[in-house]
Amino acid sequence: MSIIKNLWWFFKEEKRRYLIGIVSLSLVAVLNLIPPKIMGQVIDAITRGNLTRTDLLLQLLYLVLAAFAMYGLRYIWRMYILGTSYRLGQIIRYRLFEHFTKMSPSFYQKYRTGDLMAHATNDINSLTRLAGGGVMSAVDASITALVTLVTMFFTISWQMTLIAVIPLPFMALATSKLGRKTHETFKESQAAFSELNNKVQESVAGIKVTKSFGYQDAEIAAFQEVNEMTFAKNMRTMKYDVMFDPLVLLFIGASYVLTLTVGAFMIAQNQVTVGDLVTFVTYLDMLVWPLMAVGFLFNMVQRGRVSYERIEALLAQESDVKEASLPVEVVKNGRLVYHVEQFGYEETETLSDIQFALEKGQTLGLVGQTGSGKTSLIKLLLREHDVTKGSISLNGHDIRDYRLSDLRQLIGYVPQDQFLFATTILENVRFGNPDLSRERVEEATKLSQVYEDIVAMPEGFDTVIGEKGVSLSGGQKQRLAMSRAMILNPEILILDDSLSAVDAKTEYAIIENLKETRQAKTTIISAHRLSAVVHADLILVMQGGKIIERGRHEDLLAQGGWYAETYASQQLEMEGVPNDENESMDCF
Known part of the structure; x- marks a missing residue:
């Protein structure tokens, strides 16, 4: 079995615990033979009329x-x-x-998230059952x-034993064919479960959008379609699952018929006693579980194999961003140089x-229309992606020569979509550092101008904000995300359109705080509102995807290009002066 071979590393690692369990299970199997044997001896003693009280009590004591x-x-x-099987789940x-x-x-x-969750839950549970119930069933x-x-062969009758096992090879052949069908259908049902997970996750995450568009009925109908598809796949798998037990019982029933027929004949011929036949039938009844376990084992092996293949396919995926083979040991902030000839996503420049x-x-300061490439430029520095052609260097070293963890420890990042x-x-x-004091937290929130909002809440800093900060406004989320980055006082602070949800007065206060506290540290600000970058050393x-203008605020105003026009338009809007011509410009 390939799945056992694939999991052999775990069985080898936990061999001591499995060995103790297997020995204990084997002893249970041996001890299980005692009650039927005692029962047969008592029946024969009753039949002969020589059962004494002492013998009966002794037999009961053995039981x-x-x-x-x-x-x-x-x-x-x-x-x-x-x-021990739960240890496998923990490791995977x-x-x-x-x-x-x-x-x-x-x-x-x-x-998608739902698919990854299905791998981390359902597929791992299948492997855990195989490493636990599967091993138990096999042993x-x-x-x-x-x-x-x-015991049946040597202590009762080898003839009856050979007759009783005639149906078993046919049962093995039938369950093997059924196992292959189970493998195919379980693979389909697991894929369907991933799709269902995706649908639920996306629907719950987007429930506000769904309601705002009045799309509930259509969304429910779409979910029901996926739900019905998953149900149909599971029912197809179940169809083969439920056939295992009846199939095994059918062949076991055939063994009973053959045993009773041959046993009755042998009693008539005085070859066995009534007690022997009762003991033999009881032993045969004890074979029901092992034969049923074969069905369970086939089922668990097929499910485990599918789940392992799905997990291995996921783990085989490689990141586009590679770690340096010989990374620079000391990482320091310094001169940042971009020399990017070309970069694109999936062959799109x-x-x-x-x-x-x-x-x-x-x-x-990074400014420009939506989709101009500002965020892509930032993500290259974070090494979420690597440069296609060219390089980015920091303190004289290509950033690809740094360890990812070391590089990112230098950077505090506040993305467009705060989490x-x-x-x-x-x-x-x-x-970023759970050991920081409450005083440091308060200081950081004051710098990002969210402190007053927090202390006004009933629970203050102990307020639970819900999933993705659902109880906060957009501006509060942005400022909390800024506090989270600023509290670490990073060497490089990146604000990617992180002031879009705050008013001009709050923005000005935050910028002034940044100018005061980050005099010796690098700051990168991407913004649509140009007032956020007027103080920048380079805009x-x-x-x-190209740089069309560059310079300081005063230089760009003097050039009279996009920056100057946009700045003038925004200043007029802030002053409340109508400007139809400027409002028609695609500035945002």
Whole structure:
């Protein structure tokens, strides 16, 4: 079985625990032979009329001792086999999560959240069941069947034993064919479950949009379509699942018929006693579980194989961004130089001929129309993607020569779409360093002008803000995200359109705080509102992935180009002066 081979590393790692569990399970299989044997002996003694009270009490004592021994051994094998299987789930789940954290954004464009959740839950559960219930079924079925058949063969009647096992090879052939069908249908049902997960996740995440467009009925209908498809796939899998038990019982029933027929004849010929036949039938009844376990095992193996293949396919995905083979040991902030000849997503050119330098401690302003390439330029510095042609250097080294973790520790990043965790404001702000004091948190929120909003809340900094900060306004989310970055006092602070939801007065206060607190550190501000970058040492005007204007605020105003026109238009809007011509410009 390929799946056992694939998981052999885990069984080898946990061999001691599995060995203890298997030995305990084997002893249970042996002890299970005692009650039927005692029962047969008591019946024969009754038939002969020589059963004494002492003999009966002695036999009952053996039964009680066997029961207690099996109780203890069953506890041990459950703890050491089933309990150990959860360790496999823990290891695979950690590997998946670690893999997710290392993947570039292109990975998350290919795999949706619901699909990844299905791998981390349903598929791992299938592997856990295989490493626990599957191992138990395999060991118990083989040991119990072997011990029982050997006992039947040598202690009761080898003729009856050979007759009783005639249907078993046919059962093995039938269950094997059924197992292949189960593998195919379970693969389809797992894919359908991933699709259902995706639909639920997207629907819940976008519930506000759905309601605002009055699209609830259509969304419910779309969900029901996916739900029905998943149900149909699961029912197809279930159709083959439920056939295992009846199929096994059919062949076991045939064994009973053959045993009783041959047994009755042998009693008539005085070849066996009535007690022997009762013991034999009881042993045959004990074979029901091993034979049923074969069906369970086939089922779990097929499910585990599908799940392992799905997880392995996910883990085989490689990040577009590679770690340096010989990384620079010391990472320091310094002169930042962009020399990007070309960069694009999936063969679509996004940036070209980006050439500029920024000294340590300076501020860079990025402005331009939506889709001009500002965010792409920032993501290259964060190494969410790597430059297609060209390079970006920091302190004299190509950023690809740094460890990703070292590079990103230099940077505090506030993205366009802020993500806040469903915990308290305090924990959100000090997310990058949970050991920071409350005083540092308060200081950071004052710098980002959100302190007054927080203290006005009933629970203050202990307010739980809900999933993605659902209880906060857009401006509060932006300022909390800024606090989270600023509290770490990073060498390079990047604000990617992070002031769009705040008013002009608040924006001015934040910018002034940045100018005061970041005099020796590098700051990059991407904005649509030009007032956020007027103080910058270098302003780049982006259009179509290229730099069309560059310079300081005064230089760009003197050039009379896009920057000057846009700045004048925005100033008029702030003053409340109508300007139809400027309002028609595509400035935002």
